[in-house]
Every structure is written in structure tokens, then in C-alpha cells.
Amino acid sequence: MHSGTIKVTLTAENGREIILYRVRPGEVCLQTFGCLVNGTSYSAEGQAETDLEIDIVPVGEFQRLVVQDADFRQQLFAAVATRFADLERLVEDVALSPIDARLARALLRMMDEQGQVTATQEALATEIGSVREVVSRQLNAFARDGLVELTRGHIAVLAPNRLDQLSHPAV
Amino acid sequence: MHSGTIKVTLTAENGREIILYRVRPGEVCLQTFGCLVNGTSYSAEGQAETDLEIDIVPVGEFQRLVVQDADFRQQLFAAVATRFADLERLVEDVALSPIDARLARALLRMMDEQGQVTATQEALATEIGSVREVVSRQLNAFARDGLVELTRGHIAVLAPNRLDQLSHPAV
DNA sequence: ATGAAAAGCGTGACTTAGTCACATACTTAA
DNA sequence: TTAAGTATGTGACTAAGTCACGCTTTTCAT
Numbered sequence: 001m002h003s004g005t006i007k008v009t010l011t012a013e014n015g016r017e018i019i020l021y022r023v024r025p026g027e028v029c030l031q032t033f034g035c036l037v038n039g040t041s042y043s044a045e046g047q048a049e050t051d052l053e054i055d056i057v058p059v060g061e062f063q064r065l066v067v068q069d070a071d072f073r074q075q076l077f078a079a080v081a082t083r084f085a086d087l088e089r090l091v092e093d094v095a096l097s098p099i100d101a102r103l104a105r106a107l108l109r110m111m112d113e114q115g116q117v118t119a120t121q122e123a124l125a126t127e128i129g130s131v132r133e134v135v136s137r138q139l140n141a142f143a144r145d146g147l148v149e150l151t152r153g154h155i156a157v158l159a160p161n162r163l164d165q166l167s168h169p170a171v
Numbered sequence: 172m173h174s175g176t177i178k179v180t181l182t183a184e185n186g187r188e189i190i191l192y193r194v195r196p197g198e199v200c201l202q203t204f205g206c207l208v209n210g211t212s213y214s215a216e217g218q219a220e221t222d223l224e225i226d227i228v229p230v231g232e233f234q235r236l237v238v239q240d241a242d243f244r245q246q247l248f249a250a251v252a253t254r255f256a257d258l259e260r261l262v263e264d265v266a267l268s269p270i271d272a273r274l275a276r277a278l279l280r281m282m283d284e285q286g287q288v289t290a291t292q293e294a295l296a297t298e299i300g301s302v303r304e305v306v307s308r309q310l311n312a313f314a315r316d317g318l319v320e321l322t323r324g325h326i327a328v329l330a331p332n333r334l335d336q337l338s339h340p341a342v
Numbered sequence: 343a344t345g346a347a348a349a350g351c352g353t354g355a356c357t358t359a360g361t362c363a364c365a366t367a368c369t370t371a372a
Numbered sequence: 373t374t375a376a377g378t379a380t381g382t383g384a385c386t387a388a389g390t391c392a393c394g395c396t397t398t399t400c401a402t
Contacts, residue, residue, distance in 0.1 A: 010259065012267035016389095020262060044259055067238060080251055087258040088181065088215055091191060094266045095300040096183035099388065120350060129266040131389060136352060152350060152397065187360095270359070291379060302360060307381060323368065323379060 004052035008044050009126070018094070018129035020044055021086040028079035029054075094129045102128040103138050104167035107148070107157055115157040175223035180297070181215050189265070189300035191215055192257040199250035200225075265300045273299040274309050275338035278319070278328055286328035 006023040023029045029046075057065065065072040093102050106127050111117045119127075125135045139155065142148045147163055149156040157163060177194040194200045200217075228236065236243040264273050277298050282288045290298070296306045310326065313319045318334055320327040328334060 010263050010267070012263070014267075016267050018262065018266045020259065066244065073237065083255065084258075087255075087262065088191065090262055091189065091258065091265065091300075092181050092183070094262065095189045096181070096185075096187050122350075129262075132351080133353085133390080134388060136350095137388095140352080150351090293379075303380080304361080304382085305359060307379095308359095311381080321380090 004048060004050040004054070006046050006052070007049050008046050010044050016131070017126050018090075019127055020090065021083060022049075026075075027082070028076050090129075099128070099130055099134060100138055100141075101167050102130070103135060103142075104163040107155060108160060108163055108167060111155075111157050111160070115160060117155040117157065118153065119155070120153055175219060175221040175225070177217050177223070178220050179215050179217050187302070188297050189261075190298055191261065192254060193220075197246075198253070199247050261300075270299065270301055270305060271309055271312075272338050273301070274306060274313075275334040278326060279331060279334055279338060282326075282328050282331070286331060288326040288328065289324065290326070291324055 004025070006029060008020045008023065009017050010020055011017045023046075066076065093105075103124065106124060107117055110119060110127070117124075121135045121139065122132045124139075125132045128135075139148065139150055142163075143150050145162075147157070147159045147166075149158060174196050176196070177200060179191045179194065180188050181191055182188045194217075237247065264276075274295065277295060278288055281290060281295075281298070288295075292306045292310060293303045295310075296303045299306075310319060310321055313334075314321050316333075318328070318330045318337075320329060
């Protein structure tokens with residue numbers, strides 16, 4: 001019934017961009033939740049990453065569903081809770097984690113079963129709220145340590161376990 | 172009926188701390204919203220800043236109120252929307268704004284009608300997700316430019332308008 | 343097919359922010 | 373009134389971000 005993902009990003013005046021979170025199939029997208037409730041508008045921007053197949057719920061219908069449809073309510077609340085968790089994790093990441101840990105986590109999140117990550121360094125930078133140059137240097141540092149192997153447009157993760165250690169709160 | 176404020180903070184392993192948002196009188200506190208919905212727990216920590224007088228709503232009661240009490244629902248959704256806006260602003264701040272702008276915004280937010288801010292530099296640092304030393308240096312830079320006057324435990328804002336300019340997206 | 347443009351990556355030099363270590367001044371309470 | 377705790381200032385260093393390039397690979401129009 002639903003398919004495709006939406007990434008919600010924030011863009012600064014200087015062009016720097018950070019991914020706030022992603023909305024996945026089966027989730028309720030809350031981008032306009034503020035509007036539904038009190039007309040608040042977000043500065044964030046949603047962008048489809050793939051072809052989309054979604055249901056759009058008009059405001060009146062939304063109000064009705066919340067009251068009458070326990071299932072909808074459940075999904076809605078779950079979506080809200082997930083967004084909170086995502087955003088809190090993001091704040092923690094950006095404000096309090098060093099870049100090597102953030103990059104390590106991103107690689108682990110994004111790699112497939114074969115340990116392949118298909119993404120440009122630019123995309124990785126946006127993913128972790130940093131910039132290409134920093135990602136480039138850090139990836140090369142990882143590569144020097146034998147943690148990954150780099151080729152244009154993707155990264156092969158050689159030592160997921162060691163990345164995982166890095167990704168954890170280094171004391 | 173309700174009084175006092177709660178600050179919700181995130182603390183890293185290294186002891187660095189950042190304020191996620193505040194819950195004010197009349198607002199619904201969502202700290203445990205995840206729990207209400209699906210048992211997710213937050214890593215964030217709530218802390219009363221003043222004496223509190225609050226209503227605590229048990230889970231069963233919550234479910235009932237959401238369905239039956241339109242007013243409660245309205246308040247709840249408003250709280251959710253506010254939190255989102257807060258968190259998005261915070262991410263934007265931390266990830267994309269230089270610290271002079273962040274500090275300027277914090278001072279403007281926190282000052283009273285006489286332009287007095289009563290807070291230690293340590294507290295200001297937590298407020299903007301930075302550290303004391305950086306705040307100290309930045310405040311002294313502001314002072315050198317005649318924007319503020321510093322005394323132990325508080326800051327006198329002399330030129331709110333110029334701070335406001337600083338606080339805006341410097342191109 | 344080929345040459346130009348665009349996309350992706352690497353890197354040096356520099357700026358800004360955060361860390362560490364320590365000095366100094368003010369405040370409070372025994 | 374002095375010792376302990378709190379608040380601040382500062383130099384030296386590290387980490388991250390910015391700026392300005394250059395180089396290679398891919399894409400695409402002709």
C-alpha cells in the first residue's frame with residue numbers, strides 16, 4: 001500500500017545540509033503535524049528518495065481517525081515516538097559525538113549484508129551532519145587502519161566489529 | 172494547577188551536557204511518551220528547575236483521555252508539535268550555526284525586561300550545547316565590542332539589537 | 343566516438359570550536 | 373578569617389570545518 005522513503009533534511013543559508021530523519025514504509029509521516037494541530041510550519045524539507053506510493057490524510061479525516069480508529073492512533077503515536085527518538089539521537093550525535101564515531105555508526109547503519117555501503121562521500125557527510133572533506137579524510141584514515149576499502153561511490157566495510165567499537169562512546 | 176519548569180537534558184559519557192528543551196506550565200510533558208506508546212525508553216533526563224506542581228496521568232487514563240477529551244487531545248498535540256519545533260531548531264543550531272550566533276540567541280531568549288541575564292557561563296554553555304571556556308571567550312569578545320557587560324553570575328545586555336543581528340543567519 | 347561538462351575524490355593551508363591544565367577572584371560557612 | 377567551593381580567564385593544543393585547488397572518472401550531446 002505504501003512504498004518508498006522520504007528523507008527530511010534541514011538546510012542552512014550557507015548550503016550545509018543535515019538529514020533529520022527518514023520516513024519509511026508503514027510509518028506515518030508527521031512532517032506537517034504542526035500544521036494539523038496549530039498551523040505551525042516547519043523549516044525542514046522533505047524529499048522523496050525513491051518513487052512513492054502513499055496515502056494522504058486530509059485534516060478533517062485526521063481528526064476523525066484519531067478519535068475513532070484505534071489502529072490509526074496507535075500508528076500515529078508510534079511514529080511520534082520514533083521521531084522523538086531519532087531527533088534526540090541526532091542531537092546527541094551532532095552535539096556530543098566525535099566525527100569518527102558518527103561516521104562509523106553511519107557506515108554500520110547503511111551497509112548491506114555483504115558489508116557494502118553504496119553512497120558518495122558527500123551523501124555520507126550530509127548523513128552525519130558534516131562535510132565532504134572531513135568524511136574523505138576520516139574514511140582514508142579508516143582505510144589506512146584496514147577498516148574499510150574505498151572505491152568511487154561506495155565503501156566496503158572490512159572490519160564491522162572494529163567500527164562498532166569506534167562507534168561506541170569512546171571514554 | 173501546574174507550576175514550575177522541567178528541563179530535559181542529554182548527557183554524554185564525557186560529562187558534556189546539552190539542554191534538549193524545557194517543559195513549561197500548561198504544557199503536557201512528553202518525556203515518557205515513548206513508554207506510553209510502545210515501551211521505548213529515552214536516554215534523556217528530566218530535571219526540575221523549580222518546585223513543581225503537576226498532574227501525573229497514568230497510562231490507562233491517558234488512553235481514555237485521548238479518545239474522549241478533545242481538550243486534552245488538543246493540548247497533547249500542541250505539546251508534540253512544540254517539541255518537534257524545539258528539537259528541529261536545536262539540531263539546526265548545533266549542527267549549522269556558529270557559536271556567536273547561538274550565544275547571541277540564548278542571551279536574547281534569557282534576558283529580562285531590563286536586559287539582565289542571570290546565569291553562569293557554565294549554564295549558558297549547556298544551554299547552547301558548548302563549553303564554558305568557549306562561552307567565556309565569546310562573552311568577552313561581545314564585551315570588548317560593547318554588546319554586553321559581565322559580572323559574576325550574570326550578563327547585562329547593552330545592545331540587544333546588535334546581538335539580534337548577530338543571531339541571524341550570517342551570510 | 344569524442345571532447346566537454348559534471349560528478350567524485352584528495353589535499354594543503356587556514357579558521358573556528360573544543361579540550362586540557364592551570365591561575366585567579368569571589369562567596370560562603372565553619 | 374580562613375578554607376572550601378564556585379565562577380571566571382587564559383595559554384597551548386587538538387579536532388572539525390572552510391576555502392581553494394587539482395586530479396580522475398563518468399556522463400552526455402554532437
